[in-house]
Amino acid sequence: MTQYSAAMQIFLRWAALACLSIAAYAQATVTVTDVRSTAKADSTRLVLEVSEPVTYRKFHLTGPNRLVVDLSATSTKLPPALFDLTTGQIRGVRAARRGDGVRLVFDLSGDFPSKAFTLAADAGKPARLVLDIAGAPAVVQPARSEKPAAKPVPTITEAEPTLAAPGRDIIVMIDPGHGGKDPGALANGGIREKDVVLAIARKLKAEFDALPGYKGRLTRSGDTFIPLAKRTQLARDANADFFVSLHADSFPKGRSVYGGGVYALSLRGATSETARWLAKRENAVDLSHGVDLGDVDDDLRKVLLSMSVDSAIRISKQAGTEVINEMSSVARMHRRRLEQANFVVLRSPDIPSLLVELGFLSNAQDVKRLTTPREQSKVAAAIRRGIVSYFERSPPANTVVYQKKRSNPEPYVVVRGDTLSAIAQKNGTTLAAIRKANGLTSNAIRIGQKLEIPRS
Template identity: 50%
Template structure:
């Protein structure tokens, strides 16, 4: 009896978790995302959800003392218009007023080196009109090595447009179906954590061929894929899709053209600094950049071809090499996908069918994504996720999400996702938070 009394007393003293306090706040932003780091005196217990009209991210930290949150109001950021906090039970509610339709990621980091427990809030998305330069930290107490976790940018180029309709047959026009398929691909990348899509055109407009890779470079693309449909009226039985990378011959002629134009060479975003070097060195550097771009294109293209062959007939079993103008980026891996032959009736019907467009888009999306999951560029969220495979993060259920989609997105079976979160049923609700593995694919 006495022992139980003592235990009861101890439990009473220990159970209400020690409230943790906010030490300092750091905020930083770059072209892809904004990050707010809360340094805390202990491990946060938190959940998050999003609210619409106006867009808000709400983070509840059930063990954080709200009286220590004043520093949050000093954060000045383009994506986060304001931060408000209030006490909620024994903890705090922190509301981030968002300036647009941004995705968010909230996760905790344990103490490491000189850093204590941290709660990291990432708000991800392109700010319209923002130039591609990093902005400095706004609230800084202790400098932290810059954490850059940018999205992988995939440029999707719907072929033709405007006064250039491309191929047409059986009432199907290339510029129209490739735009529809491209938008579907873009939507898939937009919904995928760690990726961002840009379209070279999202309406019926004419863009010169040379302009297309330039648009991709401008938006910092890691990959360029041009979407087309073939036509071969001489033999209407020819059908199926095909994938093309730049042939080395095309590459070499492009290289000499670039070398003649210093302005172009200086514009290269592929990581080679062509500043003060003589022409020979310049040639070597450009060669290396281009060879690596072509190598990546081929590797990704072969995977993509396999994915396409799963959803329909493939015209050529092997990756094609061609000298298409849109593929001639010396620094951005580029592919051209011929989604089928409009001159073939069944292909033409397929390419204008919504469900088939979706399957083709899914195959192209999967092919490109698979390449990047294996070979993520440095400093990207995907690279970070690969390096941190095994740990967990919290995601919020967004409009249109289903359990099976979320499971697939994070490489889990539905069963495993339910187990991980103690879910009894398949129903999830908007704003609900779920634990998912950071990586593990």
């Protein structure tokens, strides 16, 4: 009996030690110390620098397309740059704890294959995990319904990971035009453009700040002079997602000219005489202070030729159209379509930007409207609604708005030729799950019907 007991004790001691060492082994020992990416039009290479050689496994999921990489025994403390990553192939990155390690989920913009390999530490370089994702992103995303029901979609058995990085706010940089020694347009009664636009800019900032997922910023919060180039620099420094410059000029051609207008950057020419005149006038502010921004320098020319400008202008135009629609409902408009001209203040190549002409200080009715607090609030709310309706449709990855949209995807709208089983297959779910989610008693659907697609 005592012998048995001694053997048992030895066994227990051994077992305890073994458990201890397993537990120690299971603790996160690898840290991802840095992430670098090289993005080309048709591929992305990601290099994760790790403190020690890492064991990984990767697989793909479709509907929507994702690349999942599980890193064993890895700390969930990840470099923040990882979550800011977007390339032609990667729309966003999420992470979650998984066992003793971490699961990385790359949201892909298409069904792209990937390769992965590890590199040992050498020549002063740390150990690395290299991920290559290849494939040209589609220029135009076909509507979900137009995609052929191609290869069978694998069933997703593993739960969608929770979000590790909290989403960031969408930052809207609001630029009240003029300021300081530059009063802008003047009207009777000592009314100055710089004061009018500042009052409305403050209200617009408050509108965004009151909205979850958005943050308003001001290029100037007081009566200070800021050169035009500095204004866009402030937006870039703040990592702004959008830039909106507010003005209320006076029009020399007549006091009968009235109403608001919305302008985007054009690299070619002005779309109207008013747009050309406004651009000349707004651009002149800096010329008169000795800063020559009239000629595009070589560096800027290069940037202007890049894709990002085209995409920034495209976003500006889409958002601008929304702003016009909203403004039209609360204020008189000079023009009901988006105008374009070469405004210096809008030349931030990477940030979608708009110049909003709130009205004309040369017009008595506009002056009254723009100096009445209630009317100021109305126009600020309209501009906010316009910008927000753009972002609600196309939120940048890793923002609160993006995550909310992902977790509450819009319902699927049935189109001609759809069958319930094809919809289920396309979305990586089952016929039964769709029927249950929508309370359907048969497989009959009709064109235009909205269906909730259950998340697997």
